[in-house]
Amino acid sequence: MIVDSNTMNYIETAAANSGIEMSQLMENAGTQTAKLAEKIIREKKLRQVCVLCGSGNNGGDGFVIARLLADLCQVTVILTAGEPRTVLARNNFDILPQNVQILYYGSHYYECIGIVKDTQMLIDAIYGIGFRDALSTEIADLVSFCNENTHAVKIAVDLPSGIECDTGAARSGCFAADYTVTFTALKPLHVLYPSADLCGEIIVADVGIPKNIVRSAPYVMQSTESYVEEHPFPKRKKSAHKGDNGTLLSLCGSYGMAGAAILSAKAALRCGVGLLKLAVPESIYPIAAGTLSEPVYVPLVQSKDGIVDIDEYAKLMQLMTEGSDAALIGCGLGLTGNTKSLVALLIDGATKPLVLDADGINAISVNINILKRSTVPKILTPHPGEMARLLGTDVQSVQADRYHIAKSFAAEYNVTLILKGANTLIATPEGRVYVNLTGNEGMGKGGCGDMLAGMAASFLAQGMSTEEAAVRAVYYHGLAGDRCAEKYSKRAMLPSDMIDELKTIF
Numbered sequence: 001m002i003v004d005s006n007t008m009n010y011i012e013t014a015a016a017n018s019g020i021e022m023s024q025l026m027e028n029a030g031t032q033t034a035k036l037a038e039k040i041i042r043e044k045k046l047r048q049v050c051v052l053c054g055s056g057n058n059g060g061d062g063f064v065i066a067r068l069l070a071d072l073c074q075v076t077v078i079l080t081a082g083e084p085r086t087v088l089a090r091n092n093f094d095i096l097p098q099n100v101q102i103l104y105y106g107s108h109y110y111e112c113i114g115i116v117k118d119t120q121m122l123i124d125a126i127y128g129i130g131f132r133d134a135l136s137t138e139i140a141d142l143v144s145f146c147n148e149n150t151h152a153v154k155i156a157v158d159l160p161s162g163i164e165c166d167t168g169a170a171r172s173g174c175f176a177a178d179y180t181v182t183f184t185a186l187k188p189l190h191v192l193y194p195s196a197d198l199c200g201e202i203i204v205a206d207v208g209i210p211k212n213i214v215r216s217a218p219y220v221m222q223s224t225e226s227y228v229e230e231h232p233f234p235k236r237k238k239s240a241h242k243g244d245n246g247t248l249l250s251l252c253g254s255y256g257m258a259g260a261a262i263l264s265a266k267a268a269l270r271c272g273v274g275l276l277k278l279a280v281p282e283s284i285y286p287i288a289a290g291t292l293s294e295p296v297y298v299p300l301v302q303s304k305d306g307i308v309d310i311d312e313y314a315k316l317m318q319l320m321t322e323g324s325d326a327a328l329i330g331c332g333l334g335l336t337g338n339t340k341s342l343v344a345l346l347i348d349g350a351t352k353p354l355v356l357d358a359d360g361i362n363a364i365s366v367n368i369n370i371l372k373r374s375t376v377p378k379i380l381t382p383h384p385g386e387m388a389r390l391l392g393t394d395v396q397s398v399q400a401d402r403y404h405i406a407k408s409f410a411a412e413y414n415v416t417l418i419l420k421g422a423n424t425l426i427a428t429p430e431g432r433v434y435v436n437l438t439g440n441e442g443m444g445k446g447g448c449g450d451m452l453a454g455m456a457a458s459f460l461a462q463g464m465s466t467e468e469a470a471v472r473a474v475y476y477h478g479l480a481g482d483r484c485a486e487k488y489s490k491r492a493m494l495p496s497d498m499i500d501e502l503k504t505i506f
Contacts, residue, residue: 001214002186002221002435004166005129011184011217015209025207026057026088030064032205033157033181037065037123040153040179041073048074050119052142053089054126054161055081060089061157062125066100067092076101076119078112080126080139105142116145124175125157129165129187140173147176156180159189160198166220167401168192176200183207184214191221191423191435192403221403224426224436224475231468245274246461249324250295250454251316251346252331255306258284260332260358262291263447263495264454268328269294270502271458271473277319281308307334310342317349326353328457330360331450339363344370353377353460357453358386365389371413377466381418381453407433416466418456418474420449426470434471438478442490443498451495452477479505 003011016022037049051066053059063084066077077100084090096102105112116122124146126139135143143161146154154177159165162174168189180199182190189195190202236245248268253261258280265278265288278295280288281302289297298319301309320327329346333339343363347354347370354376356364361382364370368390371378382390384398387405391398398405402425410417410427419425422441426434452473459469480501484493487501 001219001226002188002191002223003217004188004220007217007219008129008184008187011209011213014213014217018210018213020208023088023091025209026060026092027064028207029157029183029205030061030092031068032183032207033061033123033155034065034068036179036181036203037069037121037155038072041069041121044120044153046073046120046153048076048119049121049123050076050078050115051123052078052080052126052146052161053084054128055079055083055085055089056128056130057086057089058125058128058157059084060086060092062123063089063092063096065123065125065157067096070097070100074101075099076103076115078103078105078115080105080142082106105138112142113145116142117149119149119152121153121155122146122149123155123157124161124177126161126175128158131159131161132164134171135162135173143173143175154178154200156199158182159187163189163195163198165189167403168195169400170195170198174198179203181205184209185219188220188403191437193399193422196423221425221433221435224434224471224478225438227434227471228475242274245272246325246458246463247275247277247323248273248457248461249277249279249316249319249327250331250457251279251308251327251329252333252450253280253284253288254308254332254334255281255283255302257332257334258287259447260450262288263450263499264328264331264357264457265292265295266496267451267454267499267502268458268461270499270506271455271476272506273458273461277324279308279316279319281306303336303338305334305336307336307339308342310338313342313345316346320346321349321351324352324461325463326355326457326461328355328357328453330357330363331453333359333363335359335362340366347371347374350374350376353379353466355379355381355453355457355460357381358449361386362389368413371415377460378415379418379456379460379466379470380415381420381449381456383420383449387419403433407431416470418452418470420452424474424478426467426474428467432467434474436474436478438475439481440485440490442485442493443478443481445495447495448477448481448498451499476502476505
């Protein structure tokens, strides 16, 4: 689960009400971070550590860390905003060992900068989850000097200073960590980009809050992994036949884009759909049929540009209505005026659940309200560029607020939205949001999106809800990517390798 700052405060208050001292939580937080620091110090034989402490409880965590490392190496504490202003932080400041050097940033500016530039480890305990807005000029300068020290190992306590916890907003000048130790649960900034890039490796440390308190708290996002663990695949009867396992109609491909149709189809088959009807333009039928023998093929009349002709609408509607449990529209479909009209007609007339991907999404970007008219369950799988076209905005705006954009779009248009990208988000019409923590940058290759669309459509055709189909598809898609990265490297891995990996995953 991923919790925001308000929920984290609720959890800590509930823990205190159960009899756990807040001072003990601070001690445990500092101890967990110090354990990571000590491991690195011993491995790298470091001798100098600088702990940057703010005036609040995050600074208190820093004082605990400094105390615990004092016998291991030379430790300097820099008070970035004067002496501590909370009782908990003050108590830990007062018991710092005498061999810990204490410097006041305001009055020892040049000495502080010199240490920050030369130290071998920097621990950022300036701001915690309550931080809002932007760093002051003075603190931003200090953090900038930290980031310029490229030889130091950098550890952030709970979050890198300068990032807003609940939004992941990361203005210029934020602390750039190699490791971030957060406590009890992940926060939005740890899973949203660009803030996640500044966190480095993230460690979630247990500070002693009972699990039942954490589980009972509201959360803003759930990981796909936890959902999949809680919802195992339903068992199939021994007597099940292909009709019991769902029929999927896939309208994909165009001249020059046979690969998109093939990859999505192969992924759908690997995910267990009973029967796949692959509707493709007649020009790519020989290519597809020569590659995949399992689908039932529906060769379609095409226009002169190699795209499915709009006159095939009646045939497609009959296939969708009478012989399918779900339909996938879009992978490599092409985009012309005829395509836009055909897709709109199919959505308007659909009586079965739909997955819209790629050109299926682009085709409705000028007619987005068609989603509101359609009453069937729908999954949309846009990447940030397609999402921007749907909203009439730019990619930067989408990426700057992925969580709220996904959540509000899903609710407004009554769709399950898969907003692709690093840590893909899945938003449901009911307001639930899932974040995917599987996958890697090696998946940034053409064809990966086609695979994902085929997987989601396959699960949908098998009778799963749009929510379950989307979450499962995204999770196993990323897991396949991680398995392939281990085997073939992120550079060499291909979407077709990922599809083959589904055999061993399932």
